[in-house]
Amino acid sequence: MEALDYHAEERRKAEFNLDEMKIVWAGSRRNYELSDRVARLVASDPVFRKDNRTMLTRKDLFKDTLRKAAHAWKRIIDLRLSEEEANMLRSYVDQPAFTDLHWGMFIPAIKGQGTSEQHEKWLPMAYKMQIIGCYAQTELGHGSNVQGLETTATFDPQTDEFDLHSPTLTSSKWWPGGLGKVSTHAVVYARLITGGQDHGVHGFIVQLRGLDDHLPLPGITVGDIGMKFGSGAYNSMDNGLLRFDHVRIPRNQMLMRVSQVTREGKFVQSDVPRQLVYGTMVYVRQTIVSDASCALARAVCIATRYSAVRRQFGSQNGGPEIQVIDYKTQQSRLFPLLASAYAFRFVGEWLKWLYTDVTQRLQANDFSTLPEAHACTAGLKSMTTSVTADAIEECRKLCGGHGYLSNSGLPELFAVYIPTCTYEGDNVVLLLQVARFLMKTVSQLGSGKKPVGTTAYMGRAEHLMQCRCEVEMAQDWLKPSTILEAFEARAVRMSIACAKSLGKFSNPEDGFAELSPDLVEVAIAHCQLIVVSKFLEKLQQDIPGKGVKRQLEILCNVYALHLLHKHLGDFVATGCITPNQGALANEQLRLLYAQVRPNAIALVDAFNYTDHYLGSILGCYDGNVYQKLYQEAWKDPLNDTVVPDGYLEYLRPILKQHIRTARL
Numbered sequence: 001m002e003a004l005d006y007h008a009e010e011r012r013k014a015e016f017n018l019d020e021m022k023i024v025w026a027g028s029r030r031n032y033e034l035s036d037r038v039a040r041l042v043a044s045d046p047v048f049r050k051d052n053r054t055m056l057t058r059k060d061l062f063k064d065t066l067r068k069a070a071h072a073w074k075r076i077i078d079l080r081l082s083e084e085e086a087n088m089l090r091s092y093v094d095q096p097a098f099t100d101l102h103w104g105m106f107i108p109a110i111k112g113q114g115t116s117e118q119h120e121k122w123l124p125m126a127y128k129m130q131i132i133g134c135y136a137q138t139e140l141g142h143g144s145n146v147q148g149l150e151t152t153a154t155f156d157p158q159t160d161e162f163d164l165h166s167p168t169l170t171s172s173k174w175w176p177g178g179l180g181k182v183s184t185h186a187v188v189y190a191r192l193i194t195g196g197q198d199h200g201v202h203g204f205i206v207q208l209r210g211l212d213d214h215l216p217l218p219g220i221t222v223g224d225i226g227m228k229f230g231s232g233a234y235n236s237m238d239n240g241l242l243r244f245d246h247v248r249i250p251r252n253q254m255l256m257r258v259s260q261v262t263r264e265g266k267f268v269q270s271d272v273p274r275q276l277v278y279g280t281m282v283y284v285r286q287t288i289v290s291d292a293s294c295a296l297a298r299a300v301c302i303a304t305r306y307s308a309v310r311r312q313f314g315s316q317n318g319g320p321e322i323q324v325i326d327y328k329t330q331q332s333r334l335f336p337l338l339a340s341a342y343a344f345r346f347v348g349e350w351l352k353w354l355y356t357d358v359t360q361r362l363q364a365n366d367f368s369t370l371p372e373a374h375a376c377t378a379g380l381k382s383m384t385t386s387v388t389a390d391a392i393e394e395c396r397k398l399c400g401g402h403g404y405l406s407n408s409g410l411p412e413l414f415a416v417y418i419p420t421c422t423y424e425g426d427n428v429v430l431l432l433q434v435a436r437f438l439m440k441t442v443s444q445l446g447s448g449k450k451p452v453g454t455t456a457y458m459g460r461a462e463h464l465m466q467c468r469c470e471v472e473m474a475q476d477w478l479k480p481s482t483i484l485e486a487f488e489a490r491a492v493r494m495s496i497a498c499a500k501s502l503g504k505f506s507n508p509e510d511g512f513a514e515l516s517p518d519l520v521e522v523a524i525a526h527c528q529l530i531v532v533s534k535f536l537e538k539l540q541q542d543i544p545g546k547g548v549k550r551q552l553e554i555l556c557n558v559y560a561l562h563l564l565h566k567h568l569g570d571f572v573a574t575g576c577i578t579p580n581q582g583a584l585a586n587e588q589l590r591l592l593y594a595q596v597r598p599n600a601i602a603l604v605d606a607f608n609y610t611d612h613y614l615g616s617i618l619g620c621y622d623g624n625v626y627q628k629l630y631q632e633a634w635k636d637p638l639n640d641t642v643v644p645d646g647y648l649e650y651l652r653p654i655l656k657q658h659i660r661t662a663r664l
């Protein structure tokens with residue numbers, strides 16, 4: 001018997017080759033095949049079941065996480081998965097765990113900031129998981145201000161050791177994932193002190209727990225910081241606290257690629273920039289951008305599939321009601337998010353390339369592109385996570401009441417996703433870093449130093465400051481050069497206006513603080529330009545498959561024009577476009593929505609998510625939503641008994657009070 005598919009009609013409407021689109025989404029045929037295989041492997045394994053997760057107590061959830069991590073590791077070993085496949089497997093298991101920090105931060109920190117001797121000593125043990133590590137930077141008193149960290153690492157030349165100490169309550173390490181209950185080791189960030197002199201924050205490898213009994217080593221106080229937002233969600237992670245009471249570690253456990261301490265206690269700064277101490281954060285921010293496209297695609301997939309199944313109003317002559325996806329308001333809320341998922345995917349690909357490039361340069365002692373890599377990773381991490389967090393909530397609303405059910409998958413996705421706006425750098429703090437970079441670039445414009453990379457457009461500031469948009473009809477907005485110039489002109493004009501305002505302050509730092517809300521907007525305009533331009537660049541590539549490129553062009557235009565519509569104030573106020581041209585952009589946007597509509601379901605099918613990974617009744621592939629919702633309701637523990645626990649103690653006395661009242 002053929003499986004029921006409530007979306008079959010929608011799938012037939014698609015105007016492009018779905019298999020080819022899946023490959024574009026995955027980045028290559030090889031990526032597609034790998035990820036498809038690993039996703040199915042996870043989905044078919046009962047240990048990785050997650051539909052009961054939000055019902056578990058914290059302790060049970062944590063134990064379930066340990067069980068899944070151990071099983072994942074066994075699968076990785078047994079199947080001899082490559083590092084790439086192993087990463088995919090962990091991400092499809094879809095449960096935050098200590099392993100994220102071990103593989104995602106502990107190992108990269110040692111790789112990026114350790115010497116080759118340190119690599120040789122620590123990495124083989126870490127790769128075999130004979131030791132498990134975390135990234136212990138943030139403290140109770142300081143997260144954003146890394147230079148304000150208080151933990152000290154004081155060199156003792158007598159013993160050739162560092163003495164690690166937490167001098168105040170606020171110096172307690174607070175938040176590191178994997179620290180609370182699991183990690184045997186940590187890369188700890190502490191102030192390096194030699195000969196009474198403070199040399200700022202550096203990384204140290206510190207053993208926390210015994211490898212035989214898992215007990216904290218002498219002088220170490222360690223534990224979990226407590227429940228976090230939402231049920232299930234990030235509570236599978238043991239975010240921890242850590243205090244040191246004069247804990248001793250050998251000198252060679254300071255990560256010494258950036259700076260060294262000699263046997264005599266002399267501090268030596270190598271010729272690599274001190275910012276490399278922040279290198280792990282740059283790496284992770286880059287991965288967070290790719291992850292944003294996955295999370296956004298997931299929410300959009302659920303909301304799109306459900307919007308095609310859900311019907312409200314408009315029945316004529318007893319016929320079916322209107323699918324809610326056909327309401328223009330639904331389209332204007334949903335399709336820009338669909339377009340954003342694709343846009344973030346492509347900018348994530350590009351950022352990965354940029355990161356690989358900067359890493360190769362750093363190895364060859366070329367540090368010239370580090371500021372650009374920092375600005376791009378910080379800015380795009382901030383912009384994509386903020387958009388995605390808001391979008392998940394918007395998708396919940398797009399699913400009406402059923403979106404609020406836990407089994408829609410959206411509440412947990414939201415709860416697990418929102419800390420990305422805070423961790424790895426608070427989004428506002430990161431945008432201010434981008435703004436500093438932009439203001440520096442503007443200040444150097446007259447000096448003959450040509451801006452390069454993502455700020456190259458500033459080199460054309462003279463033209464962009466006075467150019468006039470030539471749009472006369474709605475369809476003129478479909479020209480890539482018109483869109484690009486409008487975004488470049490807006491970004492450069494906002495940057496230069498801010499730089500001028502800054503110039504009015506006698507103390508630039510006072511000006512920066514006073515104008516910081518405007519500077520954040522400048523940074524966002526710049527980041528949006530990057531995303532638009534990378535989407536346009538993607539379209540320059542040879543993209544095979546019937547109709548695939550055409551769909552991507554439509555999505556690119558939706559992405560750019562919805563931003564233009566949303567930030568019309570910026571575009572008009574800076575004189576890039578007229579209000580009438582803004583209205584034409586909106587007219588074009590409506591036409592584009594109509595073109596997306598028949599392809600919407602196939603465009604989310606292209607993400608190739610399994611029902612297991614989506615974890616949503618509303619988003620399941622076959623669209624059999626109502627039956628599944630009905631069946632699922634009966635599985636709730638409250639329905640285990642017909643009469644609830646507590647009836648006799650609490651309900652019956654209330655219900656029976658009229659008998660007592662009547663007797664009085």
Ligand SMILES: CCCCCCCCCCCCCC(=O)SCCNC(=O)CCNC(=O)[C@H](O)C(C)(C)COP(=O)(O)OP(=O)(O)OC[C@H]1O[C@@H](n2cnc3c(N)ncnc32)[C@H](O)[C@@H]1OP(=O)(O)O
Pocket residue numbers: 087100101103104105135137138143144145146147177275276278279281282284287370371374422423424425426429433436
């Ligand atoms: C598959 C793998 C999966 C992986 C998943 C992993 C799991 C995910 C789970 C994640 C769990 C979450 C895990 C976690 O949450 S881990 C904890 C994350 N913590 C943060 O992100 C803290 C955020 N704060 C900072 O980064 C710094 O303190 C900032 C940047 C704010 C200021 O800093 P500071 O006060 O020192 O700097 P300055 O402003 O005086 O600027 C001085 C100069 O330095 C340059 N500069 C600054 N920063 C960088 C940089 N990074 N690379 C290169 N350059 C940099 C800057 O441009 C300036 O240059 P110039 O203007 O002088 O030229």
Ligand SMILES: Cc1cc2nc3c(=O)[nH]c(=O)nc-3n(C[C@H](O)[C@H](O)[C@H](O)COP(=O)(O)OP(=O)(O)OC[C@H]3O[C@@H](n4cnc5c(N)ncnc54)[C@H](O)[C@@H]3O)c2cc1C
Pocket residue numbers: 101135136137138141142143144145174175176177234239419422423424425426427428429432516
């Ligand atoms: C789920 C989760 C996991 C984490 N995992 C880890 C981990 O594994 N390892 C680790 O070391 N850390 C971890 N962290 C800590 C995380 O990196 C920090 O919380 C983050 O960097 C933000 O710092 P903060 O908490 O000090 O925020 P704060 O800086 O105190 O932010 C509070 C408010 O102040 C504003 N603000 C701060 N500075 C400025 C400024 N200069 N200008 C304008 N506004 C400002 C912010 O925008 C924000 O609105 C984790 C955090 C979370 C939530």
